[in-house]
Amino acid sequence: MEYETSKIDSPDRSATDPAGRTETLSLSGYRASMASVWVGTVFSLVIAGLLTGNWIEMKFLFPLREKKLLEMRQAWAKEPANEQLAADIRTLDQRLRGMRISRQSFSTLGAWGLLGFAVVTVVALKCAARFRRTLPMPQLDPAAATHQAQTARHNRYAVMAGLGILAFAWLVLYLIPSPQYPESATASFLDNPTGKPTVPSPSETDPVKPSPLHPTDKPTAEPPKPAAVATLDELKANWPSFRGFDGSGICTQSNIPTEWDGESGKNIAWKTPLEGLLPGNNSPVIWGDRIYFSGATPTERQVYCFSVTDGTLLWKTPIPTLDKATEPLELSEETGYSSSTMAVDNARTYAIFSTGDIAAVDPAGKVVWNKNLGRPQSTYGFVTSLAIFQGRVIVQYDQGAAEDNLSKLIALDGATGNVVWETPRPVANSWSSPIVVPFGNAWQLIATADPLVAAYNPADGKELWRAQCISGDIAPSPIVAAGRVLAIEPYNAIVAVKADGTGDVSKTHVIKVGDLSIPDIASPISDGRFVWLLTTEGVLTCYDIRDAEPAPIDDAHKKNPRFRWEHEFQKESFFASPVLNGETIYLLSAKGRTYRVAAAEAFQQLGVNTLPDKFHASPAFVSGRILLRGSAFLWCIRSP
Known part of the structure; x- marks a missing residue:
């Protein structure tokens, strides 16, 4: 007696691996999950790159700018009548403070965004695995089947662990202290x-x-x-x-x-x-x-x-x-x-x-x-x-x-x-x-x-x-x-x-x-x-x-x-x-x-x-x- 798989499968089992080893329970669900994986990965990498640049600027470039501000103040102390220099000092000082506040806010929001997209990626991978499961198949060599199952499982764990390590690493990077200025109490005014x-x-x-x-x-x-x-x-x-x-x-x-x-x-x-x-x-x-x-x-x-x-x-x-x-x-x-x-x-x-x-x-x-x-x-x-x-x-x-x-x-x-x-x-x-x-x-x-x-x-x-x-x-x-x-x-x-x-x-x-x-x-x-x-x-x-x-x-x-x-x-x-x-x-x-x-x-x-x-x-x-x-x-x- 011959029959079609799609006729006995109440879910949308619309695709089967050519070798007969995997079964797609929902093609649309699988595709949506994989799309979410790609979106989460791309956005995670983009945010990680931006956070890296933000951290480098706060850690290495800002001290150089502050040194310049200090040198300008020392120069003004020798030329207190130089009104242009005084105005430049005020402008640079206010600009640096504003940039610090914005960089601080970006670090906080970026860290949460990175963590969010990492969670989305991991959850999407898990969903994709559930939508496309491995079917039990008789094998000539039982040991080979065990080895194959273990390998697949280890691969999934490796991907999940890698994403977890990425999220954890950038969270640690976010927690590395950087100089901050609090929101001024006069900002509301x-x-x-x-x-x-x-x-x-x-x-x-x-x-x-x-x-x-x-x-x-x-x-x-x-x-x-x-x-x-x-x-x-x-x-x-x-x-x-x-x-x-x-x-x-x-x-x-x-x-x-x-x-x-x-x-x-x-x-x-x-x-x-x-x-x-x-x-x-x-x-x-x-x-x-x-x-x-x-x-x-x-x-x-x-x-x-x-x-x-x-x-x-x-x-x-x-x-x-x-x-x-x-x-x-x-x-x-x-x-x-x-x-x-x-x-x-x-x-x-x-x-x-x-x-x-x-x-x-x-x-x-x-x-x-x-x-x-x-x-x-x-x-x-x-x-x-x-x-x-x-x-x-x-x-x-x-x-x-x-x-x-x-x-x-x-x-x-x-x-x-x-x-x-x-x-x-x-x-x-x-x-x-x-x-x-x-x-x-x-x-x-x-x-x-x-x-x-x-x-x-x-x-x-x-x-x-x-x-x-x-x-x-x-x-x-x-x-x-x-x-x-x-x-x-x-x-x-x-x-x-x-x-x-x-x-x-x-x-x-x-x-x-x-x-x-x-x-x-x-x-x-x-x-x-x-x-x-x-x-x-x-x-x-x-x-x-x-x-x-x-x-x-x-x-x-x-x-x-x-x-x-x-x-x-x-x-x-x-x-x-x-x-x-x-x-x-x-x-x-x-x-x-x-x-x-x-x-x-x-x-x-x-x-x-x-x-x-x-x-x-x-x-x-x-x-x-x-x-x-x-x-x-x-x-x-x-x-x-």
């Missing part, structure tokens, strides 16, 4: 001139209940009547300025939280959405039960006051402008109109903006005074934070080139805004912030800018000593540790200057600590034994500063006797400066991860905590709480 960022709404299952964002007409409690001048103990108990009362970034309070999680709500006291508030990169400051920060756009400026207890917005105060200039400010993407951290004491809060507008606001939200210091001539925009001293607010108003004679320190009376003293400075524009630090029974006001690290008497503004030892675009702020001022020359060096001299101490009091992995934005942190530096790209470096005598430094850091260790946090970026509490260093990344690292001679990571937000501002610490200003929320973390 550039796309949204109204200054009203889009904030994700909390879900119904959100374990953290958002605090109300409705300012009351009157504070929930009458503010206490302030004493004449805040005491040193009061300053230490609060967080009155950038990185604490002395700018050191050290929190001496106890019971600081060590573990939290934004998704589950663990140790999250509250979070307040910032939707509708003006943008700004400045960090929060704290006095008593109040949190303060500011925001601004080209047309508006505001100061905000929140409750430490529950995150309620107590009031927001508009600050009128006295800026008479009509042309728009030239600002870099990272600065914006409100990057300067405020200052607060027991009587008033103080805020300054990129336009040169400065104001004092009382605890009830009323403007006490406001004035304009003149629009600053700053290459990237004014971002220097304020300092306070005995009822006065101090402004480091560095601008233009050194020979322009525009830079100065200004002390304003906190109650009236009148100038108490003003001291000219022969320096170029800078972006670091001044610190006021006690030395025994005296105080010193420390300020850094190309080419000086200098100390002044904060009572009258008279210069105490100076050291010509840094150059370039100075953004990290100085700190004081073990009787020395530690100052950063971005990318190039960290120096230590003994703070007990008088006059020009350039040749007698300056020690070069190190030149490896020097930050360009974040300020250093020190416990008096070691100093830790954190670069924007996520490299944390430790140097020993206990040796007071100069020591030779070779280009190879291992020959530097002060070098202890360095560690890279992969695929991270950092704009916020570190904070030290006890024996623990807190490092807040732009992606919302806070790494806890031991303040020790050897690297030890103690833990990592995550918040679903983006961060540019440095955190503020008070007893039992950490306050963080994100792009979407104001967060309060508490001890359990």
Whole structure:
């Protein structure tokens, strides 16, 4: 009896191998599967090639471009009047930052695309094998049949393994760290001139209940009547300025939280959405039960006051402008109109903006005074934070080139805004912030800018000593540790200057600590034994500063006797400066991860905590709480 295979096969068995060894259950399915295999393979190879080129550019070409930028900055330092060179520097700097962000985004999307097409290829191969299966055939040699089946199976496994290895290899390549810049907190403003960022709404299952964002007409409690001048103990108990009362970034309070999680709500006291508030990169400051920060756009400026207890917005105060200039400010993407951290004491809060507008606001939200210091001539925009001293607010108003004679320190009376003293400075524009630090029974006001690290008497503004030892675009702020001022020359060096001299101490009091992995934005942190530096790209470096005598430094850091260790946090970026509490260093990344690292001679990571937000501002610490200003929320973390 004769019959056709197609008549007894309910599936579409429309093809048979001429040798009778294979059977196609579905010709259309088989062809579609093989087409998917080819598409997945081709796209995988294309994406792999593009990722390779992207990685080569980030790994090898970008350092050359950054070297060129550094050389241009050094040339501009010698010719500060060269406006064309300054414009070229701004253009190249912004172009490099934009390219880094785009390359970073492509790496992420490309890696996922490669993985997706690899999965498609493997699944399609498996489907093709099922659509065209091998039929059992009697063989003269049973061993040959076994061998043939094993060979076919091994071939399929080899193909699948090869694709798996390809996907795994490129995933590993993607995970190789490359320098990154976080998305600027001001980027949303550039796309949204109204200054009203889009904030994700909390879900119904959100374990953290958002605090109300409705300012009351009157504070929930009458503010206490302030004493004449805040005491040193009061300053230490609060967080009155950038990185604490002395700018050191050290929190001496106890019971600081060590573990939290934004998704589950663990140790999250509250979070307040910032939707509708003006943008700004400045960090929060704290006095008593109040949190303060500011925001601004080209047309508006505001100061905000929140409750430490529950995150309620107590009031927001508009600050009128006295800026008479009509042309728009030239600002870099990272600065914006409100990057300067405020200052607060027991009587008033103080805020300054990129336009040169400065104001004092009382605890009830009323403007006490406001004035304009003149629009600053700053290459990237004014971002220097304020300092306070005995009822006065101090402004480091560095601008233009050194020979322009525009830079100065200004002390304003906190109650009236009148100038108490003003001291000219022969320096170029800078972006670091001044610190006021006690030395025994005296105080010193420390300020850094190309080419000086200098100390002044904060009572009258008279210069105490100076050291010509840094150059370039100075953004990290100085700190004081073990009787020395530690100052950063971005990318190039960290120096230590003994703070007990008088006059020009350039040749007698300056020690070069190190030149490896020097930050360009974040300020250093020190416990008096070691100093830790954190670069924007996520490299944390430790140097020993206990040796007071100069020591030779070779280009190879291992020959530097002060070098202890360095560690890279992969695929991270950092704009916020570190904070030290006890024996623990807190490092807040732009992606919302806070790494806890031991303040020790050897690297030890103690833990990592995550918040679903983006961060540019440095955190503020008070007893039992950490306050963080994100792009979407104001967060309060508490001890359990």
